[in-house]
Amino acid sequence: MMTYQFDWGPIWDARGLIAQGLLMTIAVSAVSLAISIVIGLVVGSGGASNSRAARTVSALFVETMRNVPLLIHMYVWYMAFAFLRLPAFTCAVLGLSLYSGAYVAEVVRAGIGAVRRGQMQAALATGLTRLQAMRLVVYPQALRIIAPSLASLFSQLIKDSSLASVIAVSELTYAAGAIEGQTFRTFEVYIAISILYLILVTAASQIVMLVPGARNEAASASFADA
């Protein structure tokens, strides 16, 4: 028996709060995204390098970071390192960046591995240094290959940012909880923010797929989604 009376009015009235939450979600995600790309690039390049030590360190980092739940990552920064007195926003960003960074690293490593070896040798033969060869020849091709996987990782990251609500970062899910508490429009508020997440996630993955050539690779990409 459906006895629930829909009433979207209170949700519309709380649009200011929802917009603030949405902006906070975008802020947490964008900062974490930037940091996780840096982490992923460094650790992933280490994982694809010729040095055994670099590969071991990279694998240890990746396995440790991604086999611990994101929620625990956040609590570690928020509670175990409470003596650092980091703001909740910083804790959320640190947890999210390290966790997602490990996933990005795996994708980057696979991407570098997928660029044919001859490319690197040819680049070195033209007189480029190793660093130049990576930057100018290998990375651009790898980026094209990994763009679909990155798109799915980034949308994962945006959704994962909802866990920041448990350490009192006032992002979208937190705002939803607050609005629910005030209005008791339980169903409406959670459906509304689900739709907002859906829009955000779709937009983010479309932006990543703007990488030139990414769409051609999408058909042939064979990396497992995280």
Place this chain on the structure above:
Amino acid sequence: MPDVILQNLPFLLHGLWTTIDLSLWTILGGTLLGAALGTIRFVRAPVLGTLSMLFIEFIRGTPLLVVLLITYFALPALLGYRTTAYKAALLGFVLFIGAYLAEDFRSGLRSVRPSLIQAALATGLNRWQVLRLIVAPQAMRSVIPSVFNQYVRLLKFTSVASIIGVTELTGAALLVNARQFHPIAILTTIAITYLVLCYGLSLVGRALYAHFGVKT
């Protein structure tokens, strides 16, 4: 082992058991749901196919926490039934992981070569028999890595159930921490526990793939 862990060991172990119990039932339910939805999408069933796609896209675009809030608060309010945190978490996890598994199963089914399907049809098997006897067994073997990826992801995600009040490993640890406040010892211990569980599960996946896997 730190004192705070030893003193609360039975309570924490009970939490660990709840995590494992929740994960196993979700793996069972989610795999069934995922296989059903993946097959429906693969055979392009008329109305069901579209409904499955909408469901999958909705779930995949929504954070797990929001899914749990929907199964714990929103759905019972909408449909007028009572639920417990455990049941709501289980339902949420099954729906969530089922949607992701559906896409993995579908891509597995699609990875079977069309010529094989045509050959099977030519031998006189009907479409259902071809799916059951030829396509599904091969697809199952090729999707082992991505399916176990999802299982590991799910195992980690069970920690989110603590937010709606399930006393699984994370929930138990947070309660102990609230009473005795030893965040470093407690969080390190459960982080290591998750690490061992997840790494172990991924090793099981790798072993299964090494044994049964087909390279596509």
